[in-house]
Amino acid sequence: MIDDVLLAVRDLAKHFPVRRGVLGRRVGEVKAVDGVSFHMGRGETLSLVGESGCGKTTAARTLLRLLEPTHGEALYRPAPEAAPVPLFQLPPRELRRWRRDLQIIFQDPYESLNPRLSVGQIVSEGLRVHRLARGREIEARVVELLERVGLDAGARDRFPHEFSGGQRQRIGIARALAVRPRFIVCDEAVSALDVSIQAQIVNLLRDLQAEYGLSFLFIAHDLAVVRHISDRIAVMYLGRIVEEGTREEIFLRPAHPYTQALLAAVPRADPARRRERILLRGDVPSPLDPPPGCHFRPRCPIAEEQCAAAFPAFVPLSPTHRAACLKADGPAHTGRP
């Protein structure tokens, strides 16, 4: 178990109303995130993985209160001995103060960087808002940040459109780092990058983590990157975590049939070892109308009648490994390290 918990999230939910007709009558709700609990250690990388619509991005954005949670609790502990800060109960003024510690890097740095601001203005905005530096100090800090992320000081006076995708992602990272955060959500931060550039950014993120003791909540669908960067992994399906464990546990001993199918579906860059895959039937069902019982049941190769009764409780498989499956009891599965 983790001794130094930075963040503990309990029963996080985010439901969106679905409205129809000219009067905007509420006809239902989408439970985008439906009771998610996890915790993060200081300096740790936890990945939330799953396919589109599983709620991983919504969960992370709700955690930062970029979206207001429907219910749940998030306790943030800025230092090992500090009193926990209840993020979801903070009034706006208090929230602004703590937001400095909790930053986010987005998938598409082009859409998340204001095209009218120079790179210097983008990177220094947080310094000004949080009054972390003034006058000359700001300039010096911006140059230091740009150099730290591998851009040259001249980038300061240029605009986002003048940079390539990888460089723009570096700008986004410099902006997040400016306020000296403790925790960064990387929301598909390397997904849009070409593989040679992706490797550069992954290396940079790891260096920064080691240097500043950062914790990363890594939102991704690319399992190869996830395997490389994560300490622990939580697999989501239709708004819920279905399995959670250390990297070794998830990749070597996946216990939930969805995790197993997800790992088997990843194409291997090894033509000498082509194989028949476990092919899942169908698509991910609509979160508007999830199937009763276990949400994965309609696509599950080993589902039984009892799986329709209720959403399965977590089965503990080790102190760090749990899976929400009635049939998860054990070891021995074909994964790869």
Next chain:
Amino acid sequence: MKREDPSATLPRGTAGARAPLLALRGLCTYFRGETGVARAVDGVDLEILPRETVGLVGESGCGKSVTALSILRLVPDPPGFHAGGEIRFAGRDLLRLPAAEMRRIRGNEVAMIFQEPMTALNPVFAVGEQIAEAVRLHQGLSRREASARAARMLEQVGIPDPARRARSYPHQLSGGMRQRVMIAMAVSCGPRLLIADEPTTALDVTVQAQILALLADLQRRTGMSMLLITHDLGVVAETADRVAVMYAGRVVEHAGVRELFARPRHPYTVGLLRSRPDLARPGERLPAIEGAVPSAFALPAGCRFHPRCPRAAARCVAEEPALLPAPAAAGEHAVACHFPVAEEP
């Protein structure tokens, strides 16, 4: 080896044994921009044999999609234009065909599927009608025969309840279903060549696996050839027979899929294969390729990869390497490098 005959730069092996269905020789497609000319495709040599899948891999902007559009003569002109080379398909020179004849080939003998099916499907027609229209146009079937063919095609691509689904509109289908519809439309006329441009990039990984399995199955049943364009080395490793690697508008290496992954010769291919996170030990630094892809408006002199290449020497700056048979290669393997990597990295 002389350079005058472009076919001489292609190694003879399995490729020489059968006549290629498609052969690109020194293909150049450029674009006029405000600041000059972008050499998006700049001397591409490529062959596809009957029944074969060739993977065309490379990073964004390397020219792989423009290569595909050039084959179908779908590059918008202006700003794009054909700047050299030839495209031979089943013995015909596609670049010299009259427009009407090209239309008969497009969608009929050569079909294409795209990354985002939503942009290729017409939103105001039911998907069954769209498939039926294609077969009516190309194969001269009656209305009734065409709709029966459409329903059969939807069934073949694994769409449940095809008769009902034929009446659905594109927005009513999931991403995976839409891609199946587009595949059904593409193969409905029995093409000899299917060009698939990033067909699974927008899909979730479990759905990607379904679509790749479907394409392989269709190919087995129909005997069509496939040009699979992707940035994903895993997808190539699992589906292609041969692979061509593109960088900055040119093919820099091509070989059989096992050979390419086991003994990459071009330093770019080596870098690309090594930078995959699934190979490194967890937590290790990834061996990244430093720098970024050059702009097609300002390609470096000599070898286009030399500014990023760990092996670059004076000759690489001065002289552009030709795509030649790799030294001491087992079987067919060509590389465009003055100093190809000798053994397994």
